[in-house]
Amino acid sequence: MNQMITIGKRAFWKLFGQYKGLRKELYVLFWGKAATNMGAMIWPMLTLILSNKLGMNAQEIATITITLGIIQFPVNLLGGKLADYCNKRNLILVCDLVTVLCYLIAAAIPVSMAQILLFFTASVFQTMENPSYDALVADLSKTEEREKAYSLIYLGMNLGIVLAPSIGGMLFQHHLGLAYAIDGLTTLSSTILIFLFIKDITPVTEKKKNVYEKEQHTQSTWKILWGQKTILFFLICWAIYQFSYTQFNFLIPLNMEALYDAKGAVYFGFITSLNGLVVILGTPVLTKLAGKLSDIQKLTMGQILVWFSLGMYLFIQGMLPMHYLSMVIFTLGEILTTLGSYPYLTRRIPASHRGRISSVSSLFLGAAAYGSQGVIGGIVEHGTLIQAWEWIAGIGAVGILFYLLLMVMDKRVYPLLYGQKK
Template sequence: MRFLKNHFSMYAHLPKEIYVLAFGKLMTSMGALIWPMLTLIMSEKLNLNGQTIGMYMMMFSMFMGPFYLLGGKLADKYNKKHIIVTFDLIGNSLYFVCAALPISMTTLYLLAIASVFQSMEQPAYDALIADLTTYKERERAYSLNYLAMNLGLVMAPMLGGMLFNNYLNLSFFINGLADISSTLLLLFFIKNVKNTISDSKTVNEYEKGEAGSIFKVFSKRKLFFLLFIISGIAAMIYNQFNFLMPLHMEEAFRGSGAFKFGILASINTVVVVIGTPMVTKKFSGVTDVRIMYFGQLLESVGLAFFIFVNRYFVIAVVGIIIFTTGEIFGSISKTPYLTKRIPETHRGRVLSITNSCAGLIGILSNYVIGILIDYYTFHTVWIIIAAIGVVVMILYSIYLILDKKAYPGLYLE
C-alpha cells in the first residue's frame, strides 16, 4: 500500500476535473477491444493482403485529416465539453451498429465514420486538459491521462484476442458500451470551461493569447515545420506497433498470432502503468525535447529486436518492453512541449494540425510498408524501420539546438 501511495503521489493536487477526465479515459480504454485488432480484422476476417490493408489505412487517415483539423478550429471557437460529448455520442453509437451486423466491408466503413467523429473531439480533449492546468502542472496532467488510458488497456487487448475468432461482434458491443459510459461521466461531472485572463503563474511568456489567424501563429514559429517532419517520421515508426507487428506475429506464430499480439499489447500497457509515474517523476526537470529524444531512441531500439523474431516469442517480449519505455517518454512530453510554445487562443488548431501532419505521414508510410511486406521478408522490413529510426535521432539532435535558440526562456527554469 505504501508503494502504491508513493508511486502515484506525484499526481496529487491537480484540478479535480483532471481526475474525472482520467477516470473517463480509464473506462474508455477498458473497452477498447477493436482498434488494437483492426489490422487483423482486415487480414483474417476480410482476407485483405498487406498492400490493400496499407491502402485502406492511408485512405482512412486522408479521410479523417480534414475533420481532425475542423475539430481543432471548433475547439478554439466553441465550448470544448459540448464538442467532446456530441461527437463522442455520435461516433460511439456506430459501434452498436457494427455489433448487430455480420463482419464485412460495411463494418470497416462504419468504423471509418466512427473514427471521424472521435478524431474531431480529440483536439478539444487535449486543449481542455491544458485549459484546466497551469503550465507547471501540465506534464503531470497529461501523464495521468496517458496512465489512465493504458491502465484500462491492461486486459483489453488480451480479451480482444480471445474474442477475435468467434465473438468479434461482442467486442464491438463492449467497446461501444465503455465509450458511452465515459462520455456520460464527462457530461455530468465536468463543468463548462471558459478561457480566463491568464497570468505568469498559469502560462509562460510563449503561450499568452494572440490575435490573428493560425497562419500568423505559424509564421512566428517556423521551427514547427521541422517538428512536423520529425513527428511524421516518428509516427511512421510508432505505427508499426499496430500495423507491422500483428502481421509479423500472425506469420511467425500461425494460428495464435492474434493471441500473441494481444499478449504483447497487454505487456505494453502493464509497462506503461508501472513506468509512467516513475519516468514522469524522475525526468520532471528535463527539457521536453530531450525527453522526446530519449523516447524515440528507445522506441527504435525496441522495434529493432523484431528483426530477430522468428519463432522465439521471448525476443518479441524484450523488444516490446524497451519500445514501451520509449513510448512513455514520448507520450509525457510531446503535448506539453507544444502547449508551452503556442498561444492559448490557438491550442486546438495547432494541436490538430501537428497531430494531423504526423498522422498523415505515418499512415501514408503504412501503404509503402504494406507493399514492402508483400515483396520482402519481415526481417528485411524491420531493418528498414530501424534505419529510419537512426535518421529521426539525427533530426532530433538538430532540433534540440534550434529549439533552445527559439525558446530560451523555457531553458532557464
C-alpha cells in the same frame, strides 16, 4: 511483513501522490479515458480483421486504411477549429454519442466492409474530439503542471487498455461482434461521466504566465506556424517517430501472424496488454524520474528506445519471449515521448490556438502513420518482413538525428524556457 507493506504504501503514494493538486476536471477526464479504453478492442485487431477475416494482403490493408484515413484529415482540422471556438466539453459529448451509435450498429451486423466503415466513421468522430481533449488538458493545468496533467490522462488511457486487447484477441475468432458492443458501451460510460461531472472548463489563470503562450487571436494558425519554424521542425521529428510507432498496430501483428498463424492474434493481444501494463507501472515512475529533464531530452530518449526495440525484430524472429522484451523497451520510449510531446507543444504556442495546432499536429502524425502503412505494406508485399524492419531501423535512426538538431534549435529560439534571457 508489516514493514514491507508500509514501504510499499510509501512507494505507492510517492509515485501517485505527484498527481495530487490538479483540477478535479482533469481527474474526470482521466476516468473518462480509462472507461473508453476498457473497450478498446477493435483498433489493435484491425490489421488482423482485414487480413484474417476479410482475406486482404498487406498492400490491400494499407490501401484501405490510407484511403479511409485521408477522410480524417479535414475532419481533424474542423475539430481543431471547433475546439478553439466552441464549448470543448459539449463537442466531446456529441462526438462520443455518434461513436457509440456506430459501434452498436457494427456489433449487430456480420463481419464485412460495412462493419469496417462503421468503425472508421466512429474513429472519424473520435478524431474530431481529440483536439478538444488535448486543448482542455492544457487549459485546465498550469504551465509547470503540464507534464503531470498529460501523464495522468495518458495513464487513464492505458489503465483501461490493459485487458482489452487480450480479451479482444480471445473474442476475435468467434465473437467479434461482442467486441464492437463492448467498445460502444464503455465509450457510453465515459460520455456519462463527462456529462455528469464536468461543468467548469474555464482555463486556469496564472500570475506568472509563460510569454510564449500569450494569446494571439488576430493571427491565423498558418501564420503562427510559419513564424515559428522550430515548431514545424518539431512536427516533422514527431512525424518520423510516428512512422516507426505505427508498426505497433501494422507490421508487428502481420509479423506475429506470419510466425504463429491464427495464434498470432492471441499473442499480439497479450503483447498489447503488456504495453498497457508497462504504461501503468512505468508512467508515474518515469514522470518522477524524468521530471528534471527537458521536453527535448525526453523526446530524444523516447525516439532512441523505440528505434532500438523495433530494430530488435531484425534478430528475434520466432523467439517469443524476446517479443515481450521488445515491447517493454518500446513502451518505455512511448511513455517518454508522451511526457515530452504535448507539454513541448503547448508551452511554445499561443493558448488561443491550442485546438487548431493540435489538429495540425494530428495531420502530421496521421500522414506519417498512413504513409508508413503504404510504404511498409508495399515492402512486405513485394519483399520480406526483414526488409521492412530494415527500413524502420533506418528511418528511426534519422529520427534520432533530427531530435538532436531540434535540441540545439530549441534552446536558441526559446531561451526563457531554459532560464536564459532573450
